[in-house]
Amino acid sequence: MQLDLNLLAALDALLEEGSVAGAAARLHVTAPAMSRSLGRIRRTTGDQILVRTGRTMTPTPYALAVREQVHELLQQVQGVLAPSRELDLATLERTFTLRWHDSLVALSGPALLAAVRERAPGVRLRFVAESSVDSPELRRGEVDLEANANQPGARDVRAEKIGASPLVVVVRQGHPLTRGSTVTAEEYAAAEHVTVSRRGSVGNALDEALARLGLTRRVVATVPTQAAALDFVRGSDLLISVPEATARSAAADLGLAVLPLPLDLPLAPVYLSWHQRYDTDQAHRWLRGLARKALALGGSS
Structure with missing residues (x-):
């Protein structure tokens, strides 16, 4: 049987988003196309992967068992097909969206922006206000970094405790x-x-x-x-x-x-959070390092 690597990306998105619509939005495809991919995955694995329970879809025991392995395999494939290149900060053009607590923006945001501008003048920082409800933007890739007192509960979101304060x-x-x-x-x-x-x-x-x-x-x-x-x-x-x-x-x-x-x-903690899809992204990793230093200089540790 010939393996379609596109199905691996679709399966990873379906397991992380828990819905056809969410996976489709993440991979920038239509919902019917993602639904067809789910059908192919079900035929290939012999498992339903996601089953409807009321208004939501729940992963099967098999899906839960292979979720981490699927993500690791996709990371390995992406690493092979897109070999690492040295990051050229001088020519880097990218906008990072940061959702930080407003006090952390005021305290550490200027230091972070100064460090970014010094090394990568083509990089823009977009600070957005925290939402009044828990929102999936971090998981959808619409927010790059969060910084606040909350430790995320989602398995696919990384959280690093930067410091704590009385x-x-x-x-x-x-x-x-x-x-x-x-x-x-x-x-x-x-x-x-x-x-x-x-x-x-x-x-x-x-x-x-x-x-x-x-x-x-x-x-x-x-x-x-x-x-x-x-x-x-x-x-x-x-x-x-x-x-x-x-x-x-x-x-x-x-x-x-x-x-x-x-x-x-x-002590009141400060967590820096990001989605695991950015673990090996060089530019994102560089920004995380600068954010850690800026938050530490702000006195959160």
Whole structure:
């Protein structure tokens, strides 16, 4: 039997996307063409690969068992057919899309852009806002790098912990909490809070820590970005609790005070994430290296 390598690429896309439409969009083919490829794969393997369960499609046990092997085989084939060449940064023309937390863009974005411009003037960075819902752009190749506090759960998305930072309290200069030598958990809970959530959520790990002490806080506003929250804090007696790595420089610029958080909480992590299809992409790998350095210089580690 003669093997069609196009079926290997189609199978890899189907297993990663979990749908005919998603696989078709990824490989830039029509849905009917991908459906025909799925039919050929089913005849070749003797397995259904994906079966419909309600509105979604679920991989079969065989599909789950071979998913990693299929991806590795495709990577090997692509490596043979497209042998590695030395990356010429001076002539590289490419746009990278980065979805970073807004505080990380402000803190580390300028350093990353400067490093990119120095080495590869033809490369453009496109920073986009985080979505209010979990979105598949990273898996679809529409976003190259993510940087935030979330560790992705998808098997085909790589995540590297760049660093971690303790949470601190940010208030305006002259806020009542700045008058004492320390801030107690009771004083912290009694203050009015503004929180940052792209989904508009009010509660988080801080509330769980306070609940263990028999305390609750009053959240009077929730905003989608840290920059907006700091503006709220600057003109009121509100406080915000954010990672120290992203708080100090922003607070200094705005004339705000940074205080220790009077709660025992784990450090807030920073993850750099990308899809595994870019593992061996030289330009992408180069950008990841620069992003690691920029985030580290920003104080996330």
